[in-house]
Amino acid sequence: MLDYTAIVDSLQKAFAAKCIEAPEIVNNPGLSLAFKIDPVYAVGLAPAFIRNMAEWARVAPSQAHEAMLRTGNLVSRKDGSGNRESELDLMLTWPSGSRRMNGRIHVAFFLTDFLDRALALYAKAAALPLAELRIAATERERVEQFLQGKSLPQGLAYQATS
Incomplete structure (x- = not known):
């Protein structure tokens, strides 16, 4: 039987260490794997964010995914067949110089507490600020359904696109 708490702890330690080494892995559109979009949720590139954390923590990606799901740090819902789904394609928008960029990106929702707790415990760092990346306002209904x-x-997690 897997010790989900121990796996999540390993993932948090690895995430915090990587943030110290390469702070651009969070909240920098075009460079990052995860973005804090509001006080409760972050979105991470799927499946890249979990896969990278698993690699940093030397944990199998399937075990990392399962531990994140079972502990509630990775948000999911049951699909029509009763299977858990944790990823969706969303139109996101972010600033790029004097204009905004838009892109449909495959993401998963994470609790920001997972990220902020990792930084507080293992990097002795403050909670992440909100990213400039936003979900396109036209996606609000899909997000609320998910x-x-x-x-x-x-x-504040949403922004109209032009």
């Missing part, structure tokens, strides 16, 4: 029954991202 997160049905859970806390919903605040309005």
